[in-house]
Amino acid sequence: MLKILPVGTCCVFLIGCDATEPKQAIAEDEVIITYQAVTDEAGGCRPTYEALTQNDADGLPLNKIYLINGETHYYNHEQIKIGNIPLQIKMADETISLLNEVIACDQLRIELVIEQCRYEWGTERTDCPKITIKGSESFAGIKAKMATS
Numbered sequence: 088m089l090k091i092l093p094v095g096t097c098c099v100f101l102i103g104c105d106a107t108e109p110k111q112a113i114a115e116d117e118v119i120i121t122y123q124a125v126t127d128e129a130g131g132c133r134p135t136y137e138a139l140t141q142n143d144a145d146g147l148p149l150n151k152i153y154l155i156n157g158e159t160h161y162y163n164h165e166q167i168k169i170g171n172i173p174l175q176i177k178m179a180d181e182t183i184s185l186l187n188e189v190i191a192c193d194q195l196r197i198e199l200v201i202e203q204c205r206y207e208w209g210t211e212r213t214d215c216p217k218i219t220i221k222g223s224e225s226f227a228g229i230k231a232k233m234a235t236s
Contacts, residue, residue, distance in 0.1 A: 113141050114217065116150050120176065120199075122222030122229055124192035131189035134197065134226070137181045140216070148178050150216055154205040157234060161186055162196040164227055174199060192226055199231040 113119055122136045141149040154177055161170035169188045176182065186195075204215035215233065223229040 113139060115141055116216045117141070117219060118152065118155070118178075118216050119219045119221060120231070122197070122220070122225065124222075124225035125183070126192065129189050130191065131186070132184075132192035132195050132226075133186065134184045134192070134195070135181055136176070136184075136222075138176045138178055140178055151207045151210045151212065152204055152216060153178060153207060155201060155203075155215070155218075156205065157202040158200045159184070160198040160200065161188070162198070162227075163188075163190055164194045164196070166196070174201075194227055196227045197229040199229070200234050201231060202234040 118138050118140045120136055120138045122134050125133045125135050127133050138155065140152060143149045154175065157174040159170075159172045159174045160168060161172070163169050169190065170186050172185055199220070201215055201218065204213075206212050218231055220229050220231050
């Protein structure tokens with residue numbers, strides 16, 4: 088009886104620790120940009136981010152968006168600007184920041200300035216969908232705003 092209990096316990100443990108996570112719910116006309124803090128060999132933060140939106144049956148964005156353009160501003164913990172990099176996000180592609188400063192992720196503030204959303208050819212829409220940012224807890228803060236003309 089003692090030999091059977093550990094095997095049964097092991098099976099229950101493995102079933103309870105399924106590695107697949109449930110997909111996060113995405114509203115019909117929403118883009119979720121998820122940031123992760125990655126540290127390079129020099130100790131500098133290299134934020135990675137990925138944008139997801141609801142897909143149709145063919146795996147293409149339901150809202151027809153394919154690109155978000157703008158600027159990314161980086162600030163240190165004293166609110167001093169330490170970098171400015173063009174923002175170009177393609178749906179479902181992971182992107183690594185090209186920030187040249189060596190700063191810890193928990194000291195880095197990120198500001199996205201969204202200038203334009205681009206859609207499939209033939210789509211007349213020019214406004215951006217709702218954009219939600221996730222992953223800010225790994226940084227000193229992340230915010231997104233629309234550019235003013």
